[in-house]
Amino acid sequence: MGRVIGILLVLAVAVGLALLMRFNDGNVALLWPPYRVDLSMNLVLLALFALFALLHLLLLALSNAVDLPQRVRQYRERRSREAAVAGLRDGLVAYNEGRYGRAERLLQAALKQPDLAGAASLMGARAAHRQREPERVERWLSSAGHEKPTTNAALMCRAEMAVDDQRPADALDAVERLHSRGARHLQAMRLALRAHEQAGNWQAVLHTVRQLEKREALHPSVIRGLKIRALRELVAQRVDDAHALQELLSSMSAAERDIDEVVDAVARALDHSGRGEQAATLLSAILDRRLAERLVPTYASIAALDTRTRLRSIENWRQRHGDRAVFTIAAGRLCAAEGLWGKAEEFLRLAEAQSPNGETRALLARLYEQLGRQPEAFRYWRLAATDGIGDPLVEWPQAPLVAVGDASPPVPPDTPDSA
Template sequence: MAVGVSLTARVNDGYLLLIVPPYRIEVALSLAIILFVLAFVLLFLVLRTIGLALSLPSRVGGYRARRRREKATASLHEAIRLLFEGRFSQALKKAGEAYVAGQDPGLAALLAARAAHGLREPEKEQEWLGRVNNPRLDPARLMLEAEMAIDHEQYGEAVSVLQALQNISGRHIAALRLELRAQQGCGNWPEVLKLARVLEKREALAPELLQEIKTQAHQEAIRQQQVADEGQLLAYLRAIPAKERSLRLTHTSCQALLEHGVDDEAQRMIEKQLDLQWDSDLVQLYGQVRGRDLTSCIARAEKWLPQHPEDAQLLLTLGRLCLQQRLWGKAQIYLEASLSLVDQRAVRLELARLFEQTERWDEAMPHYRAAAEQVALRPATPLLRLAVSSAQQLQSVPRLPG
């Protein structure tokens, strides 16, 4: 290109005449073109420099704003990382920096509230929660409020918050899990059962854990006597689905039946459960049955004996049943057999009662003393020790011939 320009300039004999009175300027056309181009470039550079100088403040401001946004974003990301690491104090600091910088302030406030909760600072929790003003974050805020309320054992407040959440975003699995914990804390066992069944359908918790939760809910509902009379108790127990029944629940149910005087139903339930699964504690409860046909109870228990000959609770139960039927000889045999396996206070007391009813006072007293000594050996309050000592003194007083 340079060669072409030089050749063109050599063959070009034209010139440019400029007349500015009283001056007359004659310039070669090639030189004039070169000067014109240089002037244009110079003018462009001057104007460009002036433009850059005038825009410099806004460019500096934009750069600083961009740096602030980058720093705020980094602080927000750092707060999330520190929160997951459990470094709550530093997470709170970084979230506060992001909030002040205006980088997603709602999310930054939520992170700060969660970090404050980890530091066990309730005032800061509420302060930061109050700064979450973005309606888009309302479900997240309510979830966090419910979790905090549960951790502070404010279960009623947690239930109210979760109901508000349900009105906004429905009942998703995480909210149902929180509500389950809140209802457990409130002792609202019918609602606990409903939630556990919903979570079971959605496969949201381990089956073993759900079974344990449902068993506990049934047990507490029975213990709190939310079913007041005999009819309601029977209706409640019969309404329990078969897959929710368990050994522990059977034990609690039978205790409630015996307390309500429904011994025949308790007897039937215990026998059915023991045929499925043997349990010594349930066998002991069988000995408390006061049914109309104790003879059949004794016969049933004696059928179990060959399969469990060294079960001390079964022998104790047989002894108690025989005592109720006034079968003194058999009762003594079973009770002494149980005592030979395990020295239990309950067996001592039953033997003492047997000897009293057969007017064998001298044989009853050693068992009373042994039972009292077993109580005294347990960790007890001074008041209980005093009661045991008094009982032993009373037992040492000779009986008047009756």
């Protein structure tokens, strides 16, 4: 359709010119004494038009000749940029295909473009890191660091690679440099957390975890796990320093003091440092309020409290929180430790009925060994062995031996009322 319209326009112009050329009444006289040249008006107009066209073509050719070096330079720059973009694109594809050596070679082409050099250097560093080539990694990162738009990205990349290579000092140095530039974002804090964890800086781990918790940057279950590990490590470092342990306990938030694993570690450390009564108070405060099965054996093992006190507390919690195996096992252990064999057997048999596991059966086997009831001991040892449990029991006093098959061992009359 466009071609038809073009032909019609050409024909219309031709017809117009033909009609115009019919009017040829005017003349143009050129006087150059002693010469005189007479020309028709149409010829003069055609000559002027031709002269104008010729001058236009000459000027256009001159302009193109003058601009030729610049056009050649632009053409080369365009080709170079196209090659750089293609190298960056193909390098990214090769990196994600796992062809890291090829990715490095392709990314070299993008270094010729200043606006692409930083991004290409970052990807090249990652490709070299995948190949475990630290020297090439350093060269790529240095190249990325020299480009202002990618300076922070280069520091982040450096910190991440240092964490992956188990170099926490280098990772923390990169994060510190990043913070000095005013870049304090969540990923940098996550990297710092991993670096502190690798370095064993548990106080810094706890501080960073608390910051990430405020900003909801990690899943609550991850936060809980990290807090448990950090606080348990801090407790282990202070196990022989009761004052430092008390300061650590005071620095914990209410939510942290309510984590069973943390409370268990603190209570054991307090008991080890000679503050068994404080440990018992800490555990009792939790168990009076809610069920915490992990804390029951810890409370039962605190030697600073007499056995009857521990038995009464466990019986109270058993009535409050339900008849659970953890309470009956603890009561059975305490009764056995006191030589209350009848009550110990009663509690342990009840625990075995509630939760038939290897630990309870091993306790019963040891109890029957102490009482000289070898057939029953052998049966429970066999049951415990099938569960793969070999839990060592508390040291019990020697019980008077009875004849094999006697089902009525002597039971001391002074069993606690609460039991």
